[in-house]
Amino acid sequence: MVKIFRDFYEKYWIWRTKEYDYRKKGVIPDRIKAALDFIQSNSKARGDIKILDVGCGEGILGEQVKRLNKKIKIYGVDISQIALENAKKYYDDVYQIDVDDEPILHLLKDQKFDYVVSLEVMEHIIYPERLLEEIYILLKNDGKLITSIPNFAFFKNRITVLRGNFPYEQHIFHSAEHIHYFTFYSFKKLLNEKGFNILSISGGFALFFPLTLLPLDIQKRIFYKFPNLFGKQIVFCCEKKLIGDK
Numbered sequence: 001m002v003k004i005f006r007d008f009y010e011k012y013w014i015w016r017t018k019e020y021d022y023r024k025k026g027v028i029p030d031r032i033k034a035a036l037d038f039i040q041s042n043s044k045a046r047g048d049i050k051i052l053d054v055g056c057g058e059g060i061l062g063e064q065v066k067r068l069n070k071k072i073k074i075y076g077v078d079i080s081q082i083a084l085e086n087a088k089k090y091y092d093d094v095y096q097i098d099v100d101d102e103p104i105l106h107l108l109k110d111q112k113f114d115y116v117v118s119l120e121v122m123e124h125i126i127y128p129e130r131l132l133e134e135i136y137i138l139l140k141n142d143g144k145l146i147t148s149i150p151n152f153a154f155f156k157n158r159i160t161v162l163r164g165n166f167p168y169e170q171h172i173f174h175s176a177e178h179i180h181y182f183t184f185y186s187f188k189k190l191l192n193e194k195g196f197n198i199l200s201i202s203g204g205f206a207l208f209f210p211l212t213l214l215p216l217d218i219q220k221r222i223f224y225k226f227p228n229l230f231g232k233q234i235v236f237c238c239e240k241k242l243i244g245d246k
Helices: 002-019 030-043 060-068 081-090 104-108 128-138 155-162 184-193 216-225
Strands: 050-054 073-078 093-096 113-119 139-150 196-205 231-240
Touching: 002 081, 030 060, 030 113, 030 139, 030 196, 030 231, 050 060, 050 128, 060 073, 060 081, 073 081, 073 104, 081 093, 104 128, 113 128, 128 139, 128 184, 139 184, 139 196, 184 196, 184 231, 196 216
Parallel strands: 050 073, 050 113, 073 093, 113 139
Antiparallel strands: 139 231, 196 231
């Protein structure tokens, strides 16, 4: 099974490099901007920060973190060697690993991190609950998790399903990319069960007419009020619940 997954994602990254290269487009995805904003606002001028990027892909986050502060230590993990070849110059170290088959804890030994970032990963793996358990251990007591999902309950997906179709636009390469389909509420429940409190949410959203005529700041407030309806891609910024916390 390990070889099947690795072969699949090597093909995925060959395609991504040719057809969906963010660097060539000069684009920083919203989820990465959200992660950077959260790290910057919670770390101020600190340079002694350690970040683990699980599912680092081509390394856009690492590149932007080093632009933010070269003293920050950031480490990348991904299943694809092709992705890591593109990413490694932006990271202090990178590791090829299938998180469904190989525990990150064994790889990183006794290291502890201020932030673990895992963007658009949980829907791709068989055991997201196990990965969240490992992330909990890898974080310092005051550490933060930044993770994101595509929201299956986004209103456009609901309309597509009501018409009897599947919202295939959730995938960019192949339907096998996504093993799990989360909604805002189902993923929030999983995070809470695995020991995380949600501090804030952000991400990509869209409203329907006539709400689209409202000023952007009001549209954002509506998204924050109804993320399960209007959130297309939702970024969760979380803290650890320590033993004894309710």
